[in-house]
Every structure is written in C-alpha cells, then in structure tokens.
Amino acid sequence: MISDSEFPSSLPCRVLLVGSASPVAAALAETLAGVDGVELHQAGQSEARERAAALAPSVVLQALSGYEDGGGFVHAWRTSDVLKDVPLLVIAPQAEAAGREAAFAAGATDYLAHLPARTELLARVRYHADAHLARRQRDAAVCHLRTTEAVLARVQVEIEQLAGLDALTGVASRSRFDHVAQNEWQRARRNGQPLSVLVCDVDHFDQFNERLGQDAGDLCLKKLAGLLVGQLKRPSDLAARYSGKAFAIMLPDTSLDGAVRVAEACRASLERLALSHPSPERRVVTMSIGVASSVPAEDAGLETLLERADEALEAAKARGRNRVMALRG
Structure with a gap:
C-alpha cells in the first residue's frame, strides 16, 4: 500500500x-x-x-x-x-x-x-x-514535522551535553563542574590560593511539582540559574546544576569571607525577585546556601571541600532555611 x-x-x-x-x-x-x-x-x-x-x-x-x-x-x-x-x-x-x-x-x-x-x-x-x-x-x-522536531530535540541535548551544559537550565552540568573544579583545586594547591564553593538549594522545592506540576518546578530552576549566573563577576567563576534542585558555584582565589558575601548577594537577590511559592506559608521562593572554602593541602582532596559545603547547607536548613551558613574546608 x-x-x-x-x-x-x-x-x-x-x-x-x-x-x-x-x-x-x-x-x-x-x-x-x-x-x-x-x-x-x-x-x-x-x-x-x-x-x-x-x-x-x-x-x-x-x-x-x-x-x-x-x-x-x-x-x-x-x-x-x-x-x-x-x-x-x-x-x-x-x-x-x-x-x-x-x-x-x-x-x-x-x-x-x-x-x-x-x-x-x-x-x-x-x-x-x-x-x-x-x-x-x-x-x-x-508526521514529518514531529519527526524533525524530535530529531532536533535530540541533537540539541547532544550538543548541550558535549558542551558540558545542563539541558534544562543552560548552566554548566555536574560533570563539567566536577572537571573544572578538579583543575581549579590543583591550581589552588600549586599557588597556595583559596578555593571556595557554594551549594544552593531551593527551600521546599518539592511542593512545586506536587502542587503545580513539573513545568512550574522547571521554570523556577531556570530563573534561579539565570539569577546565580548574574551574580558572578569573573570569567573563572562557574555556576552549575549540582543535582536535581541544587546548584553549585565555584569561586577560585576567593576567601571564605568573600564567598559568604557572594552567597548572601545570591540569597537576597532571589528573595527580592519575589517569585511566588506554591506553599502559602512560604509566600515567595527562597534558598538556603552552604559555603565552604579551603587552601588545598597536599594530603587533602576536593571531595572534602564539597562535603563541607553540603554540611553547611544542611546546617542552614536546620536553622530555618533562607540563610547562608559557612564552614571552613
């Protein structure tokens, strides 16, 4: 036929x-x-x-x-x-x-x-x-149009993956962050300079998907990614999607105090943006941020710095969220 x-x-x-x-x-x-x-x-x-x-x-x-x-x-x-x-x-x-x-x-x-x-x-x-x-x-x-659109979508994802970009938000992917962070860790060790990391997590993000659906949650993450990138001032600074709802920022040659200032600027900017949160108790979207900084020693690894940033993030959540907590790596 x-x-x-x-x-x-x-x-x-x-x-x-x-x-x-x-x-x-x-x-x-x-x-x-x-x-x-x-x-x-x-x-x-x-x-x-x-x-x-x-x-x-x-x-x-x-x-x-x-x-x-x-x-x-x-x-x-x-x-x-x-x-x-x-x-x-x-x-x-x-x-x-x-x-x-x-x-x-x-x-x-x-x-x-x-x-x-x-x-x-x-x-x-x-x-x-x-x-x-x-x-x-x-x-x-x-049918041809749908096939073409599907092919283009796959190609776009492949291009973004090759470029080390997160397909949803357009910022660096976790794999690119890990690669760049490892190189910066080695450079900081050679130069004796500090390396700081921020881990940012949207407060009560799960309620977006539960109450408004995945599209609303995705839109929130896209806006947050754009906001974080806007706070970076140097080419060496890097914002990345760290996990499903968390982002990480790497700040080479930045002390703990300097990293805390960047973190607080990010937190305050999101609060001022006043994105509507699906939970009536929250009203607007906020985030908690964990900060860690270290001058790498010969016997230390990048994993320790990332673990300290995660610990600081958990401490920020435990103390009420919408705040910055810092730990020295």
Whole structure:
C-alpha cells in the first residue's frame, strides 16, 4: 500500500466500485468508464476490503440494489485500521429512508438515494478524492514535522551535553563542574590560593511539582540559574546544576569571607525577585546556601571541600532555611 509520504498529487482518482453484480453497479461503471483522470476498479463485497488494502483507492462507491443492507459493510470498513479514513459513498436508489440513517451511523461519508447523473457523480467522487488526498498530505506533513522536531530535540541535548551544559537550565552540568573544579583545586594547591564553593538549594522545592506540576518546578530552576549566573563577576567563576534542585558555584582565589558575601548577594537577590511559592506559608521562593572554602593541602582532596559545603547547607536548613551558613574546608 502506498504510504502517506509517497502519495503525490499526480495520482489518478482511483475509484473502487463495490457490488459488481448489481444493476446499480453496472450503471455506475458505465458512467465512470473512460473518464479522464478516473481509474475504475470493481469488486464484490466479500473481496472489497482485501482488494482496497492493496489498491489504496481514493474513493469507494458501494452500490446497493433492492433492499440490500449495506450497514454491515460500512461498519466493517470503518473498523479497519488501513481503510477507515478512505471516503465511502453509498448509492442505494431503491433503499428505504432508514437505510440512509443506518449508513451514516455506520460511518458512511456520503449517501445517495438516487442514481446520480454523470455530472453529479463525478463532482462528488472528485470532491471526496481531493479531500482524502489533502488529509493524507496534511497528516504526512504533520508526521514529518514531529519527526524533525524530535530529531532536533535530540541533537540539541547532544550538543548541550558535549558542551558540558545542563539541558534544562543552560548552566554548566555536574560533570563539567566536577572537571573544572578538579583543575581549579590543583591550581589552588600549586599557588597556595583559596578555593571556595557554594551549594544552593531551593527551600521546599518539592511542593512545586506536587502542587503545580513539573513545568512550574522547571521554570523556577531556570530563573534561579539565570539569577546565580548574574551574580558572578569573573570569567573563572562557574555556576552549575549540582543535582536535581541544587546548584553549585565555584569561586577560585576567593576567601571564605568573600564567598559568604557572594552567597548572601545570591540569597537576597532571589528573595527580592519575589517569585511566588506554591506553599502559602512560604509566600515567595527562597534558598538556603552552604559555603565552604579551603587552601588545598597536599594530603587533602576536593571531595572534602564539597562535603563541607553540603554540611553547611544542611546546617542552614536546620536553622530555618533562607540563610547562608559557612564552614571552613
């Protein structure tokens, strides 16, 4: 069967006429035979669905004579995943009025209670064929667009990962922070200069996801990331997403007192921003910050400094949150 992406507008109007043994079908076949741009095929009801699956018709005409009930055929047609969207026109000149209702209830696209003149028949056939083609082309375009968007999203994530950026917030990723921090630790050891680290955590962040949903939580993290980057003054300073809801700031050649000043500036800036917190008790978004600083010794590692920053953060939370606590590494 021809796929949506391979259905060009140059295809002929392919008509499958169902009910080849009926007089109505014979009259319709005579009307459509030899018409320019119309490709006519015929099949009995028993073989129609299998034939249509291979043929991919533009329109199906179901011809009924006498008091035949076409509702079962229409229903079976609409339950087929392959054929359910193909236009189905029922032509039943001798059917009772109830037949029209039954046909539409089963899923017929159009219904004629009379044998149409050539002009009317061609107009209806071409109208439904054109509409079907337009829908298929639209669906193919939407499918292609979604595929392209998914590919671009994956490429963007890969680019950000290669660049060492966190995909959500755009700041440095944890892996990049660890790499840069290790290099700065070695440099500080050689030069005998202090290295300071801040670990920042949004107070009661879990309530964002619980009460407002993940999108609201993500937006909060993005705004916090931008605020932290805005507080950095030197190219060597680095802000990174440290964990799911925590950020870290590395400050080379910065004493504990200097790091505390930066931390307090970050905390106060977030409070002044007055982002609404989902908890009525909190009112605005705040954060707790742990600060640690060390002049690296020969027998000390970066892990000790990070652990002290985490300990300071826990102390800030234990003392009521929305505050800065500092420990010397």
